[in-house]
Amino acid sequence: xxxxxxxxxxxxxxxxxxxxxxxxxxxxxxxxxxxxxxxxxxxxxxxxxxxxxxxxxxxxxxxxxxxxxxxxxxxxxxxxxxxxxxxxxxxxxxxxxxxxxxxxxxxxxxxxxxxxxxxxxxxxxxxxxxxxxxxxxxxxxxxxxxxxxxxxxxxxxxxxxxxxxxxxxxxxxxxxxxxxxxxxxxxxxxxxxxxxxxxxxxxxxxxxxxxxxxxxxxxxxxxxxxxxxxxxxxxxxxxxxxxxxxxxxxxxxxxxxxxxxxxxxxxxxxxxxxxxxxxxxxxxxxxxxxxxxxxxxxxxxxxxxxxxxxxxxxxxxxxxxxxxxxxxxxxxxxxxxxxxxxxxxxxxxxxxxxxxxxxxxxxxxxxxxxxxxxxxxxxxxxxxxxxxxxxxxxxxxxxxxxxxxxxxxxxxxxxxxxxxxxxxxxxxxxxxxxxxxxxxxxxxxxxxxxxxxxxxxxxxxxxxxxxxxxxxxxxxxxxxxxxxxxxxxxxxxxxxxxxxxxxxxxxxxxxxxxxxxxxxxxxxxxxxxxxxxxxxxxxxxxxxxxxxxxxxxxxxxxxxxxxxxxxxxxxxxxxxxxxxxxxxxxxxxxxxxxxxxxxxxxxxxxxxxxxxxxxxxxxxxxxxxxxxxxxxxxxxxxxxxxxxxxxxxxxxxxxxxxxxxxxxxxxxxxxxxxxxxxxxxxxxxxxxxxxxxxxxxxxxxxxxxxxxxxxxxxxxxxxxxxxxxxxxxxxxxxxxxxxxxxxxxxxxxxxxxxxxxxxxxxxxxxxx
Amino acid sequence: xxxxxxxxxxxxxxxxxxxxxxxxxxxxxxxxxxxxxxxxxxxxx
Numbered sequence: 001x002x003x004x005x006x007x008x009x010x011x012x013x014x015x016x017x018x019x020x021x022x023x024x025x026x027x028x029x030x031x032x033x034x035x036x037x038x039x040x041x042x043x044x045x046x047x048x049x050x051x052x053x054x055x056x057x058x059x060x061x062x063x064x065x066x067x068x069x070x071x072x073x074x075x076x077x078x079x080x081x082x083x084x085x086x087x088x089x090x091x092x093x094x095x096x097x098x099x100x101x102x103x104x105x106x107x108x109x110x111x112x113x114x115x116x117x118x119x120x121x122x123x124x125x126x127x128x129x130x131x132x133x134x135x136x137x138x139x140x141x142x143x144x145x146x147x148x149x150x151x152x153x154x155x156x157x158x159x160x161x162x163x164x165x166x167x168x169x170x171x172x173x174x175x176x177x178x179x180x181x182x183x184x185x186x187x188x189x190x191x192x193x194x195x196x197x198x199x200x201x202x203x204x205x206x207x208x209x210x211x212x213x214x215x216x217x218x219x220x221x222x223x224x225x226x227x228x229x230x231x232x233x234x235x236x237x238x239x240x241x242x243x244x245x246x247x248x249x250x251x252x253x254x255x256x257x258x259x260x261x262x263x264x265x266x267x268x269x270x271x272x273x274x275x276x277x278x279x280x281x282x283x284x285x286x287x288x289x290x291x292x293x294x295x296x297x298x299x300x301x302x303x304x305x306x307x308x309x310x311x312x313x314x315x316x317x318x319x320x321x322x323x324x325x326x327x328x329x330x331x332x333x334x335x336x337x338x339x340x341x342x343x344x345x346x347x348x349x350x351x352x353x354x355x356x357x358x359x360x361x362x363x364x365x366x367x368x369x370x371x372x373x374x375x376x377x378x379x380x381x382x383x384x385x386x387x388x389x390x391x392x393x394x395x396x397x398x399x400x401x402x403x404x405x406x407x408x409x410x411x412x413x414x415x416x417x418x419x420x421x422x423x424x425x426x427x428x429x430x431x432x433x434x435x436x437x438x439x440x441x442x443x444x445x446x447x448x449x450x451x452x453x454x455x456x457x458x459x460x461x462x463x464x465x466x467x468x469x470x471x472x473x474x475x476x477x478x479x480x481x482x483x484x485x486x487x488x489x490x491x492x493x494x495x496x497x498x499x500x501x502x503x504x505x506x507x508x509x510x511x512x513x514x515x516x517x518x519x520x521x522x523x524x525x526x527x528x529x530x531x532x533x534x535x536x537x538x539x540x541x542x543x544x545x546x547x548x549x550x551x552x553x554x555x556x557x558x559x560x561x562x563x564x565x566x567x568x569x570x571x572x573x574x575x576x577x578x579x580x581x582x583x584x585x586x587x588x589x590x591x592x593x594x595x596x597x598x599x600x601x602x603x604x605x606x607x608x609x610x611x612x613x614x615x616x617x618x619x620x621x622x623x624x625x626x627x628x629x630x631x632x633x634x635x636x637x638x639x640x641x642x643x644x645x646x647x648x649x650x651x652x653x654x655x656x657x658x659x660x661x662x663x664x665x666x667x668x669x670x671x672x673x674x675x676x677x678x679x680x681x682x683x684x685x686x687x688x689x690x691x692x693x694x695x696x697x698x699x700x701x702x703x704x705x706x707x708x709x710x711x712x713x714x715x716x717x718x719x720x721x722x723x724x725x726x727x728x729x730x731x732x733x734x735x736x737x738x739x740x741x742x743x744x745x746x747x748x749x750x751x752x753x754x755x756x757x758x759x760x761x762x763x764x765x766x767x768x
Numbered sequence: 769x770x771x772x773x774x775x776x777x778x779x780x781x782x783x784x785x786x787x788x789x790x791x792x793x794x795x796x797x798x799x800x801x802x803x804x805x806x807x808x809x810x811x812x813x
Contacts, residue, residue, distance in 0.1 A: 112784070114777030115800055116807075252797040255770040309808070310801035528808045551806045 434581025
């Protein structure tokens with residue numbers, strides 16, 4: 001397909017009252033509607049009411065210290081803040097920084113080929129973008145962060161999204177759209193120069209590896225010693241393969257149909273897991289240790305990354321999208337109907353002391369590291385650049401897709417926070433403290449949590465066992481990683497609304513399956529993406545490596561896949577065998593990695609804003625960038641240099657090494673010489689990774705500062721924006737069509753087809 | 769969920785390249801999956 005050349009742009013404007021209609025061809029209807037009408041009195045009243053309601057809800061959450069705080073206040077505070085942020089802050093960013101032009105064609109329109117470049121209805125694309133950015137991250141982080149109470153997490157999730165996360169997603173999307181949908185790595189190279197670009201690409205790859213390892217660790221934590229969970233997750237593989245075969249050979253293109261069949265089969269798998277777990281063979285086959293499960297996931301990741309996508313990856317993606325949207329809607333309904341009350345304190349004693357068992361370190365900076373997705377997530381910049389621009393109809397829709405999509409993810413994170421905070425606090429810590437602390441039996445766990453000085457009545461070992469039985473599990477002690485806690489909270493909420501106590505165990509395993517499903521989707525797709533990044537990166541070195549750039553070279557694909565899987569697999573195995581408890585040592589590293597990726601994305605965004613001569617507005621991306629750098633650099637510093645062995649990897653490393661050198665065979669959490677060696681090795685790897693992450697990001701940031709200073713002095717490199725092509729289509733901007741837009745749409749619909757009138761149908765989601 | 773992608777593709781071909789051959793629905797999806805094989809979209813955490 002030929003690349004359209006940039007024709008001289010005919011921009012014909014016609015203004016009626018406050019509304020300007022822009023045409024690119026005299027004979028055709030307008031391609032853009034610019035509405036400059038001032039805010040109406042009615043809207044002023046509506047937004048004033050929303051603001052007041054939001055303020056009341058915030059006051060209830062923050063200052064009300066009565067018996068209980070109802071979860072509904074969190075929903076109200078979040079939604080009102082989002083509405084105000086979207087209407088006013090996102091609008092400010094739009095008019096002052098993004099300056100969308102609907103008379104310019106987007107990459108989707110310019111390169112439309114009916115396959116991967118496909119202008120897609122904005123509402124469908126919104127769903128697609130949301131499904132691509134939201135995975136297990138926004139569910140897991142807030143659960144872990146509940147150890148510090150619900151208030152700090154709630155503030156960071158809601159405010160962080162409005163001023164940081166959404167801004168990053170929106171700006172990266174807008175930058176990529178003007179560059180034919182280039183990826184973040186490529187844009188970093190174009191805008192920051194060679195050194196900054198290479199550091200960004202290496203950073204993305206290393207960060208991807210740690211992300212995959214930690215997500216796999218969460219799945220292992222949720223499935224180990226749980227035959228019910230293992231059975232239902234294992235069943236998703238044959239179900240996905242069946243769907244893949246169905247789509248390829250029986251009924252190609254019937255995506256909704258096969259997904260509906262898949263969801264029914266999935267529910268059957270969850271339900272039948274209950275009786276499989278009661279049979280002796282079921283227990284025997286599906287009770288797997290953490291190490292065995294890790295190997296299963298490693299082999300699965302390797303297989304999924306080299307098998308053709310139609311067989312496993314694409315159908316799994318459809319399934320996971322369906323489940324994601326459905327379950328999150330279900331949970332929202334559940335919370336609003338059941339209206340549970342908070343059991344967690346607003347701010348716990350661990351916030352200041354930094355001695356919490358779930359993750360070490362004080363509120364600043366580690367809360368902002370633990371909750372990454374949901375408030376500010378660097379990984380979104382990989383979706384906002386690359387995938388979404390190829391489907392976007394109009395530049396003015398970017399506010400809805402980029403900013404609005406992230407608001408929805410923030411809402412998911414708030415629901416996860418609620419779900420963890422309504423649990424009995426003793427139970428919460430029994431589930432989330434590492435095995436080294438709880439001692440793995442119900443009685444030792446009860447003794448441990450009763451000694452933590454939590455509010456509320458102490459818990460007996462019997463009660464812990466009963467709680468486990470109520471969700472169809474043998475034990476829930478030290479089920480770290482966040483997923484089991486979330487599943488427990490979800491079953492607590494959902495059984496009150498749907499099905500009663502009889503369905504509690506079903507809902508628990510449904511929630512486990514739903515989390516594991518999209519973590520595994522991320523693991524297989526992520527392994528594949530990392531494999532391509534690696535072969536691309538190595539291929540660019542030239543010489544014999546050049547051959548790697550050919551994606552159809554099977555040996556090369558296998559070799560790169562094995563390298564990637566070995567990288568995350570070894571970190572995963574390190575995590576599951578860590579005597580100190582893998583999640584609490586590795587999760588901070590994952591959070592730091594994700595936030596450092598955000599720093600790279602925000603650096604690119606800030607440089608582009610400055611290069612465009614908008615220095616006055618550079619604070620919009622610069623504020624989240626500075627905050628993010630302060631948080632991540634403080635966290636990295638503490639992880640590298642802190643003298644507290646619970647926080648600093650190296651202090652811990654040398655403590656255990658000295659113990660070994662002194663001839664001791666057990667020290668701290670290490671019960672024998674093997675565990676002693678494990679701690680020494682793990683802390684070395686974790687400490688080294690912390691150093692690598694921090695150095696890479698500082699290089700990128702330094703490159704960004706250099707480029708910005710050059711641009712401010714007026715002799716910087718030019719922007720790498722592409723030449724613009726005039727648009728020849730029309731689409732509304734916001735979620736709802738305005739009356740002026742409806743008028744214009746009618747004119748387009750009236751055009752005969754051969755004159756380029758677009759058909760009324762719009763593309764659905766699932767461009768994989 | 770992509771149910772109408774093939775229809776969109778046919779319409780696009782008719783509009784942009786009238787008179788040229790169009791892939792069958794089966795081939796269209798094979799082509800889509802082959803493209804995804806060669807260039808996977810990123811997923812998030």
